[in-house]
Amino acid sequence: MKKDEAQSLDRRAFLCKSGFGLGAAGAVAAMVAREAGATETELATGGKGYTETAHVRKYYELARF
Amino acid sequence: MATGGSLEEIAEEDALRVHWYSLLGKLLGAPPDQATLDQLRRLSGDQSEIGEAIAALAAAAAKSDPKGLDREYFDLFIGVGHGELVPYGSYYLTGFLHEKPLANLRQDMRRHGIARADDVSEPEDHIASVCEMMAGLISGAFGAPSDLAAQREFFDRHVGCWAPRFFEDLEAARSAAFYMPVGTIGRLFMAIELQGFEMAA
Numbered sequence: 001m002k003k004d005e006a007q008s009l010d011r012r013a014f015l016c017k018s019g020f021g022l023g024a025a026g027a028v029a030a031m032v033a034r035e036a037g038a039t040e041t042e043l044a045t046g047g048k049g050y051t052e053t054a055h056v057r058k059y060y061e062l063a064r065f
Numbered sequence: 066m067a068t069g070g071s072l073e074e075i076a077e078e079d080a081l082r083v084h085w086y087s088l089l090g091k092l093l094g095a096p097p098d099q100a101t102l103d104q105l106r107r108l109s110g111d112q113s114e115i116g117e118a119i120a121a122l123a124a125a126a127a128k129s130d131p132k133g134l135d136r137e138y139f140d141l142f143i144g145v146g147h148g149e150l151v152p153y154g155s156y157y158l159t160g161f162l163h164e165k166p167l168a169n170l171r172q173d174m175r176r177h178g179i180a181r182a183d184d185v186s187e188p189e190d191h192i193a194s195v196c197e198m199m200a201g202l203i204s205g206a207f208g209a210p211s212d213l214a215a216q217r218e219f220f221d222r223h224v225g226c227w228a229p230r231f232f233e234d235l236e237a238a239r240s241a242a243f244y245m246p247v248g249t250i251g252r253l254f255m256a257i258e259l260q261g262f263e264m265a266a
Contacts, residue, residue: 010264011261012077012078016077016078019116020085020253020254021078023110023111024108024109024110025084027109028088029081030104032088054197055094056179056182056194057179058206059175059178059180059207
């Protein structure tokens with residue numbers, strides 16, 4: 001195995017087996033997924049709800065035609 | 066929230082990081098509503114220091130209500146004049162708002178295709194904003210996902226140099242009840258992030 005592959009596996013194991021990966025990870029993922037889903041719906045319907053928490057967005061190049 | 070990228074396309078450990086950055090961004094960007102509190106109270110952690118902080122957050126969420134949290138958030142981060150804490154990178158790095166670190170951040174945001182949301186008036190170096198930016202860089206919400214080297218560069222320049230101190234201050238803040246475990250989680254997450262970056266170096 002190449003050195004960087006081994007490093008990448010070590011890092012994966014380290015992060016996923018930390019307290020942030022175990023136990024709570026699924027519940028946090030579900031929370032965030034729900035949020036993202038709501039955002040898409042609100043975007044689609046022109047709703048403003050998501051802007052209460054989103055401080056940043058993708059930069060759109062306005063000068064591009 | 067800056068999670069628009071497809072999380073299926075990034076590695077498991079990176080999706081995990083996106084989720085925690087997003088959660089921190091959400092909780093620090095505005096006081097949580099009842100729906101968020103109901104979800105937070107269901108979180109559970111293992112016996113580790115991180116697990117205990119997560120369990121403490123769940124317990125704090127169970128004891129909190131949105132009205133009280135509006136007050137706590139105001140006292141901590143807004144205040145009359147300023148809150149107990151000033152949650153901006155420029156302030157932590159220079160003692161003043163709107164200094165060079167903010168200009169540097171704006172430059173890097175532009176480079177990464179990140180803009181401030183249209184209805185946001187506060188400076189971009191707010192702790193919630195930089196958490197959202199990290200989430201988006203990892204997930205690819207602003208374009209293609211950034212590689213680890215680019216993530217680390219952004220982290221070192223705009224997050225790692227002050228956010229750990231901010232989270233320590235939050236943990237110790239007089240006005241922090243619900244936000245005390247948020248501070249602990251943030252502090253521990255910053256340490257894990259740094260260690261994770263070191264492993265890839």
